[in-house]
Amino acid sequence: MLGFGNVNRTLVRLLQEKTADLRRRQIAWRITGVATRRLGWIADPQGLDPSLLLEKNFPVGSLKATAPRNVRDWLHAAQADVLFEATSLNVQDGQPAIDHLRAALEAGAHAITANKGPVVHAHKELCALADSKGLSFLFESSVMDGVPIFSMFRDSLPAIHLRGFRGILNSTTNVILSGMEEGLSFEQSLKKAQEVGVAETDPMHDIEGWDAAVKVAALVTVLMGEKIALDTIQREGIRGLSGEAVRAARESGHPYKLVCRAQRHGNGIRASVRPEQVPLSDPLAWVAGTSNIVYFETDMFPGLAITEINPGLEATSYGLLADFIRAVSD
């Protein structure tokens, strides 16, 4: 496990809870390596104690672990079959996550990530590398938590043609807009979102639409099979909206949402992330708070929408668990 914040910690809990179900699928697990800035690279091929790992601020010395010095040595020391990569996003080039996932595949481990940077910047390369090794590169948790969007298109919608999509893919801005509709100013609503742990300490990445734009790029890359540069996505955040404007829009029956869009256009893709006023008859208008939606337009279904309502902590980690089951069952 690379990164040991909420996502991988909750994954440990899910692995424990689903152990019997996994055993029925002939899957056994142990955690043989964890790496974080605080812990460094630690490994024990016999398995680290999950309960100790889940204790807050446990002393590293209480684990019988070795301490390799880089990702390659760590993967080797851990005898890893699977890498769960859950570090934070680097929008510009997806590094160092890409190098870590590449190292995993080269070391013979499935590469599973919750990080959309590698999907946008190295999808083709990592898929090809995984294929050549008979391994999987999977990333279900990188967009819309662990809702099975990528898996659905890959496994359940064969021979379908995706014309475009639109949706609400960033929770932070959606929570802030919901707060503003209820009477708060932008600053008050942001502060509240930070207090409940939805918005990050540095929220500009979300507020300026970067997070949503990277998700659009990930969906376009994987589901539409098209290359798209981030700077070709028209991007406008929610910073320019006042509380008054947001409340007036809701009252007029056309609330503001930070809407993501992508559509085929000639040989390319037109994509945008920007505040739009949507009518109440549009399912997007009713997706509030941390809920997400994506509305797909395909040649077989003119409208197929997936909505994730009030996700909990499990949602993202479940995507990693599902990818794990897929990878080792194939």
Next chain:
Amino acid sequence: MLGFGNVNRTLVRLLQEKTADLRRRQIAWRITGVATRRLGWIADPQGLDPSLLLEKNFPVGSLKATAPRNVRDWLHAAQADVLFEATSLNVQDGQPAIDHLRAALEAGAHAITANKGPVVHAHKELCALADSKGLSFLFESSVMDGVPIFSMFRDSLPAIHLRGFRGILNSTTNVILSGMEEGLSFEQSLKKAQEVGVAETDPMHDIEGWDAAVKVAALVTVLMGEKIALDTIQREGIRGLSGEAVRAARESGHPYKLVCRAQRHGNGIRASVRPEQVPLSDPLAWVAGTSNIVYFETDMFPGLAITEINPGLEATSYGLLADFIRAVSD
């Protein structure tokens, strides 16, 4: 192809349109048998001419076909690898569709159906028979047209626990309610739905909630792994609603919908189909006309909704095509 109405006719068109895509998947196809009340059982292992089949009222004699006398002889004469069963529903016991699907599996053909009767009345038996023969029994098109609900739970949501669901699964009643909201009486709205081909000549099956109840039973059987008798589903249709009541409910912000529900309760399932008033903040309130929705409650996602908006003729037939690709690719 057993039954040759809209569903299988459109499937022929989709097979033609997607031939290049199928070829890339190493899949070739030809239609070696068609059976309907008008045509009888006709077969030609060299392939019947799809264009002739799609012509209305073509003379059967224009096909170079043999005419076996029952389903077993027909499957044998057609040298069928796959049966597409798209006959009409028998609510009470799922026959004769079950016998036809059984015959296909026994003859070494994958059994694919758009018919929910066999799912409710013979899911376990047909799955076991298919397994024992190394074949597939698939039925994606039996609920919510071809939207990949069954496939999503089977392939994309491993180790998840479904607690319950609710949704709008019958188009005819939803179209009638939409028409009543726009000012029509029940009778006027039904007549209009019949004129546009949404409601059947004998619409009682839909109006009294039978179609929706069978869909609930199919979802409970397959996704929740529980047996459920149709007569244990609390069932009330929309016949008791007046146009005035429907319009007053919409105006009050709590429109009527024919809501399907199932929920685990102790060791069993509580399920119902009945008109309910839903608040506008509920995504069900905005699902109009022929659109459908199902809202799943699972241990990993408290709310995961799939909405099918304004499906066309392709939607159901696409489910058969997707099942076909799954069956022959496994």
